[in-house]
Amino acid sequence: MTQIFSRHADSRLRLAAGLGLAAVAFLAVSGFFVARSGAAWQVGVPARQPIPFSHAVHAGQLGLDCRLCHAGVERQAAAGMPTAETCLGCHRQVWNVAAQFAPLRSALALDTPVAWASVSRLPDHVRFHHGAHMAASVPCETCHGQVRTMPQTVRAETLSMQWCLDCHRDPDPRRRPAGAVLARGGVPGDTPPEPLTGLGARRFAHFGVEISALTRCSTCHR
Ligand code: HEC
Ligand code: HEC
Numbered sequence: 001m002t003q004i005f006s007r008h009a010d011s012r013l014r015l016a017a018g019l020g021l022a023a024v025a026f027l028a029v030s031g032f033f034v035a036r037s038g039a040a041w042q043v044g045v046p047a048r049q050p051i052p053f054s055h056a057v058h059a060g061q062l063g064l065d066c067r068l069c070h071a072g073v074e075r076q077a078a079a080g081m082p083t084a085e086t087c088l089g090c091h092r093q094v095w096n097v098a099a100q101f102a103p104l105r106s107a108l109a110l111d112t113p114v115a116w117a118s119v120s121r122l123p124d125h126v127r128f129h130h131g132a133h134m135a136a137s138v139p140c141e142t143c144h145g146q147v148r149t150m151p152q153t154v155r156a157e158t159l160s161m162q163w164c165l166d167c168h169r170d171p172d173p174r175r176r177p178a179g180a181v182l183a184r185g186g187v188p189g190d191t192p193p194e195p196l197t198g199l200g201a202r203r204f205a206h207f208g209v210e211i212s213a214l215t216r217c218s219t220c221h222r
């Protein structure tokens with residue numbers, strides 16, 4: 001009988017299979033790290049805005065309070081975005097000359113909100129509530145970074161589920177003394193934050209295992 005495969009065929013096959021497996025493993029491992037890197041979550045990437053608004057100018061140089069433009073942040077789920085009126089309260093004098101304020105003019109004329117692009121939007125299946133975090137004394141910069149120094153607004157943290165859970169498992173070290181959350185600059189005194197009375201304090205027994213309400217799926221998912 002003639003030999004169909006050469007004498008080395010077997011070892012070549014093994015070598016090829018070995019290399020193939022190594023390549024698959026390498027791709028899987030690097031894929032895992034790429035997916036978990038900040039870049040995959042758009043960290044540091046600015047969005048295209050209708051008007052080149054700068055927090056560095058308004059919240060930094062001018063020292064405006066976040067709540068002037070994000071009025072819902074203390075009580076509501078959404079922080080809220082400024083209307084054309086909020087900007088024009090100051091910019092009415094110059095808005096005619098500045099072509100960059102055209103989107104404000106049309107929003108005002110059509111009575112529509114200004115179409116700000118978001119760098120923080122979560123998927124629809126996730127629920128978030130600013131008021132709850134403000135009441136628990138978590139400062140803006142923990143989640144949004146140093147917005148006051150940003151000429152263009154970017155995402156500072158991944159906002160991934162892992163990131164939320166890292167804090168929800170043990171929020172106390174990340175909380176500030178009550179009243180210091182919206183204060184500019186240094187934290188006055190170091191009185192520890194008040195103990196949590198809401199979800200963070202409540203624990204549920206689930207199949208004999210204690211789980212904090214803060215790490216329950218239904219706390220963040222609809
Ligand atoms: C004068 C109005 C004004 C003030 C004051 C202001 N912001 Fe904003 N903020 C805006 C506008 C306009 C946008 C949308 C354009 C942009 O993202 O740059 C925005 C966007 C944001 C976003 C991104 C929202 C998203 O959907 O991704 C965050 C976070 C934010 N602001 C935080 C803050 C914080 C923290 C402060 C206080 C230190 C602050 N802002 C003060 C007007 C303001
Ligand atoms: C615990 C983390 C956390 C803190 C603290 C926090 N934010 Fe946010 N913020 C988020 C997340 C997450 C989103 C995206 C919410 C969504 O898509 O439902 C967001 C969205 C926003 C937006 C976009 C509009 C909106 O509400 O959807 C603005 C503006 C904003 N935050 C401003 C602020 C300001 C100002 C503060 C401090 C006074 C603050 N945030 C504190 C996590 C936080």
Ligand code: HEC
Binds near residue numbers: 052054069089090091
């Ligand atoms: C409290 C008054 C006030 C409010 C409210 C305000 N601005 Fe301003 N804005 C200023 C002043 C003052 C400057 C000039 C700062 C400088 O150049 O030193 C300025 C500068 C600007 C500039 C030019 C920035 C640059 O890079 O030089 C733009 C664009 C702008 N504002 C847009 C907005 C928009 C959009 C809003 C509403 C979300 C807004 N402003 C709300 C006071 C205000």
Ligand code: HEC
Binds near residue numbers: 142143160200220
């Ligand atoms: C730095 C800490 C921290 C981070 C980051 C954080 N949280 Fe929270 N979260 C808290 C604390 C503290 C509470 C309040 C617990 C209490 O009131 O007992 C809370 C409460 C909540 C609540 C309950 C609101 C209610 O109904 O009372 C939701 C929903 C929530 N967080 C969602 C999220 C999501 C989604 C993310 C990620 C995008 C996130 N959180 C990131 C600390 C954090």
Ligand code: HEC
Binds near residue numbers: 161164
């Ligand atoms: C503290 C808030 C929080 C809790 C608690 C939480 N999640 Fe999430 N989850 C998120 C956020 C934010 C996202 C969106 C970002 C992401 O995909 O990581 C998400 C995304 C997801 C996704 C989609 C992942 C994807 O790749 O699109 C699934 C599935 C999910 N969560 C399941 C769960 C389950 C199951 C639990 C309970 C064991 C749970 N989550 C608890 C915040 C939370």
